[in-house]
Amino acid sequence: MKDAKEEKKAPDAPKTAAPRSAAANPPAPDAPKAPKSEQTRTLILETALRLFRERGYDKTTMRAIAQEAGVSVGNAYYYFASKEHLVQGFYDRIAEEHQAAVEPVLEGGEKELVARIRGVLLAWLDIAEPYHEFAAQFFKNAADPDSPLSPFSPESEGPREAAIEVHRRVISGASVKVDPELTEALPQLLWLQQMGLVLFWVYDRSEGAANSRRLVERLSPVTARAISLSRFRILRPLVKETHELLADFMPTAAGMAASGRPRRTAPKQD
Numbered sequence: 001m002k003d004a005k006e007e008k009k010a011p012d013a014p015k016t017a018a019p020r021s022a023a024a025n026p027p028a029p030d031a032p033k034a035p036k037s038e039q040t041r042t043l044i045l046e047t048a049l050r051l052f053r054e055r056g057y058d059k060t061t062m063r064a065i066a067q068e069a070g071v072s073v074g075n076a077y078y079y080f081a082s083k084e085h086l087v088q089g090f091y092d093r094i095a096e097e098h099q100a101a102v103e104p105v106l107e108g109g110e111k112e113l114v115a116r117i118r119g120v121l122l123a124w125l126d127i128a129e130p131y132h133e134f135a136a137q138f139f140k141n142a143a144d145p146d147s148p149l150s151p152f153s154p155e156s157e158g159p160r161e162a163a164i165e166v167h168r169r170v171i172s173g174a175s176v177k178v179d180p181e182l183t184e185a186l187p188q189l190l191w192l193q194q195m196g197l198v199l200f201w202v203y204d205r206s207e208g209a210a211n212s213r214r215l216v217e218r219l220s221p222v223t224a225r226a227i228s229l230s231r232f233r234i235l236r237p238l239v240k241e242t243h244e245l246l247a248d249f250m251p252t253a254a255g256m257a258a259s260g261r262p263r264r265t266a267p268k269q270d
Contacts, residue, residue, distance in 0.1 A: 095159035114224035
């Protein structure tokens, strides 16, 4: 561990030798190359995800990741301060891929709310499918409210806000009237619904996560109908209560930081 700390203070330059886990499909000749630092960061992340899948999250150390990636331990810590930061890199990647995958749904001329909700949720299942086999290992850590891997943690603010923005676009581009009081709350509610789907998916052992997809098909029209009905005056008290409930209890980075609860810091593994 002493050596790792010393290397982190003064990381050496990324090695130029081809690592054992280099991607099998090199970029096209005409494709612009990413900066060397970004290539190294991506390599470390992809190596970590492979080892998480092969060995399990808890049994994979930063030293093993560095060795497989062909970089020094100091370099691994330079790009990712801990295994938790590697998982945050995974969250960021999933969020970016999901944003790209939903473009045909959100910008393709589809205005029906139910189709937009369904398309966004199914797109997430498609993006996450390659990681299904070790998702449960992430979840048992993410379920800890003090863990930086929690979707409600300050560390997860980036991918969380990216996901909420997707749901904000779901509503803003749909041909549905929304009660003004719920304009800000609904995207958060849809994100919480997505988190429920993620939990179901983690434990879904059906072929190709078929049960998760059936859940999306059943859930989407119910959600769309509830949003459509929210504009009627008879439901205004419920709308107001929902808004107040979210305002008071929706976990946010600022709210969690202000709670005064100490956050556990996981020791580094080398």
